Amino acid sequence: MQHIIxxxxxxxxxxxxxxxxxxxxxxxxxxxxxxxxxxxxDYIESLGIDVVWLNPVYESPNDDMGYDIxxxxxxxxxxxxxxxxxxxxxxxxxRGIKLIMDxxxxxxxxxxxxxxxxxxxxxNPYRNYYHWWDxxxxxxxxxxxxxxxxxxxxxxxxxxxxxxLHIFSxxxxxxxxxxxxxxxxxxxxxxxxMDKGVDGFRLDVITCISKDxxxxxxxxxxxxxxxxxxxxxxxxxxAYLQEMNREVFSRYDGMxxxxxxxxxxxxxxxxxxxxxxELQTFxxxxxxxxxxxxxxxxxxxxxxxxxxxxxKIFHRWDQVFSKKGxxxxxxxxxxxxxxxxxxxxxxxxxxxxxxxMLHTFLLSMRATPYIYxxxxxxxxxxxxxxxxxxxDVYTINYYHQLKQRGEDAxxxxxxxxxxxxxxxxxxxxxxxxxxxxxxxxxxxLAVHENYTSLNVEEQETRPGSVLNYVRRMIRLRKNNLTLxxxxxxxxxxxxxxxxxxxxxxDDQKLLVVLNFSDRPAQLxxxxxxxxxxxxISNYPEPLDKEGYKPYAAVIxxxx
Ligand code: GLC
Ligand code: CA
Numbered sequence: 001m002q003h004i005i006x007x008x009x010x011x012x013x014x015x016x017x018x019x020x021x022x023x024x025x026x027x028x029x030x031x032x033x034x035x036x037x038x039x040x041x042d043y044i045e046s047l048g049i050d051v052v053w054l055n056p057v058y059e060s061p062n063d064d065m066g067y068d069i070x071x072x073x074x075x076x077x078x079x080x081x082x083x084x085x086x087x088x089x090x091x092x093x094x095r096g097i098k099l100i101m102d103x104x105x106x107x108x109x110x111x112x113x114x115x116x117x118x119x120x121x122x123x124n125p126y127r128n129y130y131h132w133w134d135x136x137x138x139x140x141x142x143x144x145x146x147x148x149x150x151x152x153x154x155x156x157x158x159x160x161x162x163x164x165l166h167i168f169s170x171x172x173x174x175x176x177x178x179x180x181x182x183x184x185x186x187x188x189x190x191x192x193x194m195d196k197g198v199d200g201f202r203l204d205v206i207t208c209i210s211k212d213x214x215x216x217x218x219x220x221x222x223x224x225x226x227x228x229x230x231x232x233x234x235x236x237x238x239a240y241l242q243e244m245n246r247e248v249f250s251r252y253d254g255m256x257x258x259x260x261x262x263x264x265x266x267x268x269x270x271x272x273x274x275x276x277x278e279l280q281t282f283x284x285x286x287x288x289x290x291x292x293x294x295x296x297x298x299x300x301x302x303x304x305x306x307x308x309x310x311x312k313i314f315h316r317w318d319q320v321f322s323k324k325g326x327x328x329x330x331x332x333x334x335x336x337x338x339x340x341x342x343x344x345x346x347x348x349x350x351x352x353x354x355x356x357m358l359h360t361f362l363l364s365m366r367a368t369p370y371i372y373x374x375x376x377x378x379x380x381x382x383x384x385x386x387x388x389x390x391x392d393v394y395t396i397n398y399y400h401q402l403k404q405r406g407e408d409a410x411x412x413x414x415x416x417x418x419x420x421x422x423x424x425x426x427x428x429x430x431x432x433x434x435x436x437x438x439x440x441x442x443x444x445l446a447v448h449e450n451y452t453s454l455n456v457e458e459q460e461t462r463p464g465s466v467l468n469y470v471r472r473m474i475r476l477r478k479n480n481l482t483l484x485x486x487x488x489x490x491x492x493x494x495x496x497x498x499x500x501x502x503x504x505x506d507d508q509k510l511l512v513v514l515n516f517s518d519r520p521a522q523l524x525x526x527x528x529x530x531x532x533x534x535x536i537s538n539y540p541e542p543l544d545k546e547g548y549k550p551y552a553a554v555i556x557x558x559x
Contacts, residue, residue, distance in 0.1 A: 001504075001506060001507070002486060002487035002504050002505050002506070003505070003506060004481065004485045005323070005485070006274065006326075007485070008280075010255040010280060010281075010368065011326050011368060011484065011485075012050075012478075012481075012484050013051045013255070014050055014051070014363070014368075014371065014474050014478070015049065015050070015051045015052070015100075015368060015369065015370045015371070016047060016049040016051070016053070016371050016376075017052075017053045017055070017333055017334070017370055017371065017372045017373060018037065018044075018053065018055070018373050019032075019055045019334045019372075019424075019425060020032050020033065020034065020037060020055060020079055021055075021079075021425070022374075022425050022427045022428055022438070022444075022445065023036055023040065023373060023428050024036030024039055024040050024428065024430070025438055025439035025440075025441065025443070026038075026039060028439060028440040028441040029439075030439050030441040030442045031078045031079075031439075031444050032079075032427070032428075032438070032439075033078065033079045033080050033084075034057065034075070034079050034080035034081075034084035034085055034087075034088050035080055035084055037088055038084070038088050038091055041088075041091045041092065041095060043456070044092075044095075044097065045095040045096075046471065047371075047470065047471060048471055048475055048478065049097065049371065049474065050096075050098060051097065051099070051100060052097055052098070052099050052100070053102070053202050053257075053370070054100070054102065055102050055334055056069060056076075057075055057076055057079050057085065057101075058070075058071060058072055058073075058074060058076060058104075059071035059074040059075065059076050060076050060109055061109055061111050062078075063109070063169050063171035063172065063393055064147065064169055064171070064172060064394075065391075065392070065393075065425075066104075067102075067104050067168070067172070068104075068107070068108070068109035068111075068168075068171050068172045069109055069112065070108070070109040070113075071113075073189065073192060089196070089197055089198065093197070098200070098255065099198050099199055100198065100199055100202055100254075100255055100256075101193055101198050101201055101202070102201070102202050102204060103190065103201040103203050104204040104205075105186045105209065106167070106174060106175065106205045106208040106209050107167070107168060107173055107174045107175055108172070108173065108175060109171060109172065110171045110172070111171070114126050114129045114175075114185075115173050117129075118130050118132075118173075119157055119164070120159070120160075122134075122160050122162070128176060128179045128181075129176055129181070129182050130164055130165070130173050130174065130175060131164060131165035131174055131213065132160070132162045132163065132164055132165075133154065133162055133163040133164075133165070134161070134162045135156070135161045135163065136161075139154075140154045140163050140165075140215060141215045141216060141217045142154075142217075143165065143167070143215070143218075143230070143231070144227055145166060145167055145168065145169070145170075146167075146168070146394065147168045147169035147172070147394055147397055148166070148169060148170060148397060148401075149170075149397045149400055150401065150404070153165055153166055153167050154166075155170045167205075167208060167231055169393050169397070174211075175209075176213075177209045177210055177240055178213060178236070183240065183243065186244075187243075187244060187247040187248050190244075190247075190248045191247075191248055194248065194254060199254050199255055200254035200255035200256050200257075201254075201256050202256070202257050202259065203256060203257070203258040203259060205232075205259055206241075206259060206260065207232040207237060207258070207260055207263060208232040208261075209234075209237065209240055210232075210233070210234030210235065210237035210240055211230070211231055212230065212235070213234075218230055223295070228261065229262070232261065232262050233262050233263075238270060238271075241271065241278040242276070242277055242278055244278075245277045245278055245279075246277070249279075255280060256279055256281070257279075257281045257283060257328055258271065258279045258282035258283075259282070259283060260282035260284050260285075261285060263282060263284055264284075264286075265316055268284075268317075268325065269320065271325075272321075272326065273324045273325055281325075281326050281327065281328050281368060282328070283328045283370070284317065286313045286317070287310060287314065287331075288336065289304070290304070290305055290310055290343060291304060291342060291343075291418075291419075292419065293415075298416070298419075299412070299415045299416075299419075300415045300416075300419050307495075307496055307497065307499065307517075308493070308494055308495075308496055311490060311493065311499050312493075314329075314365065315488070315490050315493075317367075318365070318366055318367075318488045321366070322487070326367070326368065327365075327366065327368070328368045328369075328370060329362055329368070329369050329370065330362070330370035330371075330372070331343055331358055331361075331375075332372040333370070333372050333424065334421065334424055334425060335421050335424070336419070336421065336424055337381050337418060337419050337420060337421070337423035337424055338374070338375070338379055338380050338381045338423050339355075339358055339372065339375050340354055340358065340378050340379070340380050341418070342418075343358055344358050344516075344551065345518055345551065346380040346381065350518055350550060350551050351378055351380060352378055352464075352465070353538055353539075353550065353552075354551040355466045356378075356466055356470075356538035356551075356553060357514050357515065357538060357551045357553040359371070359375075359376075359469065359470050359473055360473055360512070360514060360536070360538065360553035360554075360555065361499065361514055361553070363474060363476070363477045364473075364477070364483055364510075364512045365488065366484070366485065366486065366487075366488045366503070369477075372424065374426075374428055374429070376470045377429065377454065377455070377459050377465070377466050377467050378466040379428075379429060379448065380448070380450070380454075381417075381418060381423040382417075382422070382423055382426055382446070382448050382449075383418065383423070384417055385413050385414055385417045386413070387399050387409075387413060390422050391422060391425075392421045392425070394420075394421060395416060395420050398412065422445060426445055426447060426448050427443050427445065428456075429447065429450075429454055429455040429456065430455055430457060431455050431456065431458075432451065432452045432453070432455055432457070432458065435447050435451075436448075436451035437457075469538060473536060476535060476536055476555070480510075480535075481505060482503050482504065482505040482506075482508045482509075482510055483510065485505055486503035486504050486505035486510065487503065487504045487505070488501055488502075488503060489502045489504070491511065491523070491525050491527065492523050492524045492525055495521065495524065496517075497515055497516060497517040497519065497521035498514065498516070498521045498523055498548060499512075499513075499514045499516055500512060500513045500525070502527075502558075509557075509558040510535070510555055510556065510557055510558065511527055511529075511532070511555070511556040512553075512554070512555050513552070513553070513554050513556075514552070515548045515550060515551055515552045515553070517551075518551065519550060520546035520548060520549055520550065521547045522546075522547040522548075523547070527558065528558075529558075531558070531559040532556040532557060532558050532559065533557045534555070534556055534557075535556065535557050536555050537553060537555070538551070538554075539554075542554040
């Protein structure tokens with residue numbers, strides 16, 4: 001029988017990820033801001049969530065929408081001021097909601113004071129804050145960059161006749177974590193925010209902070225996906241995370257979650273085993289290949305959607321954390337297209353059903369759930385196919401790269417329409433007035449045209465809306481420790497339409513059945529449902545003689 005192990009508040013929370021640029025604009029400049037979020041605090045509270053993860057709000061020239069920070073201790077002017085930030089924090093705290101900040105310390109902006117100094121002279125005191133390669137040594141060993149126009153992570157600077165490393169765009173130079181001064185500066189800044197009252201951090205590309213700084217030549221013919229070991233998970237990664245824990249995490253009762261590109265089930269516990277004192281949690285990417293080309297993750301492949309394989313990924317990850325550590329679960333964020341379009345079905349007939357089904361999944365797994373803003377009303381992809389519709393450096397630079405190389409940039413765009421990050425960044429749809437009530441000006445990224453019917457206001461009053469379902473489902477999880485800590489066991493694993501599993505804690509047993517398809521589906525199981533009680537479902541009657549209805553979701557309490 002499963003009992004609760006290592007009960008902790010941060011395992012029991014539901015996190016709401018808030019993308020400030022697209023949430024609510026208070027002053028008509030078309031850009032969401034902190035005052036806008038403050039206007040919506042009651043709405044945020046009404047969801048029943050416990051923690052807000054705020055995407056970066058620091059001073060930034062916005063080459064990569066705030067992931068290029070030029071001042072870690074200042075608020076981006078477009079978003080407001082430090083006073084606004086303090087009010088926001090107070091507003092959240094007074095509602096019992098915690099706030100975690102995005103910590104982007106693999107790189108800074110090239111406009112950060114450290115880099116402005118660093119690039120001046122070879123013997124500048126800040127030189128060693130970044131990775132420089134002196135040109136006398138010849139060209140540095142090639143490193144690919146997904147955000148670079150020329151796909152090259154080394155940028156030559158004539159001023160000092162050397163190259164600097166930027167895994168992301170050329171305006172995002174990588175910090176040199178080998179330099180203890182850099183690390184101390186980072187910890188100091190983290191403590192500064194914690195002392196201000198924030199409740200923790202989401203750690204951007206944290207596995208990249210340590211890399212092999214000998215920069216060995218890459219093996220020939222390596223596929224982009226295989227290059228990771230040369231970019232991340234370097235020899236000192238665990239030492240640095242332990243140091244960060246000692247210097248920051250251990251001193252506060254906070255929460256942290258690493259963005260863990262490259263971590264797999266075999267080394268997962270090295271990061272989150274409590275005894276190792278590194279991170280509390282991280283999020284992996286294993287399930288995000290669904291519908292994406294196996295050969296090139298920049299392209300969609302709709303045929304690559306195998307539910308049986310997908311279910312195994314979640315099962316494997318659950319097993320990793322069955323005794324130690326703790327997982328997280330998400331289906332969408334600011335780096336993905338919309339959850340309902342990717343993993344559900346965004347047709348009019350099934351949009352709401354598949355969205356509520358996916359939320360039932362998110363909120364019934366043994367892992368801390370992350371809900372991305374807009375998903376609580378089932379927002380969907382925009383599917384733009386013209387480059388002018390995009391704002392994301394990732395899309396724009398890759399498109400130009402292909403053009404330059406004379407490759408088929410248009411087919412990339414057609415494919416990318418379904419997976420681009422901007423799909424997940426369109427403004428929040430509040431109501432059916434112009435620009436969905438997001439702004440009175442011109443939105444920085446066009447509002448999805450379906451806002452007249454798909455919006456918060458419309459869903460508020462309708463009991464069966466996605467929004468009201470999400471609220472009920474969050475409440476159910478919060479009031480049911482079995483949904484949080486209960487053992488997870490798959491049921492009818494080879495079913496190609498249904499994802500079904502039990503959750504068991506002490507003497508309580510639940511069965512979750514989710515239909516991931518647009519056809520009725522029969523569950524093969526010996527579990528006796530005759531005495532069961534339905535705790536929640538997205539249909540009044542989820543099951544008839546043909547089976548579970550399309551995109552049905554149901555949680556049974558078994559007796
Ligand atoms: C992370 C962020 C992403 C950003 C990148 C570089 O993956 O989530 O938005 O572009 O890191 O900071
Ligand atoms: Ca604004």
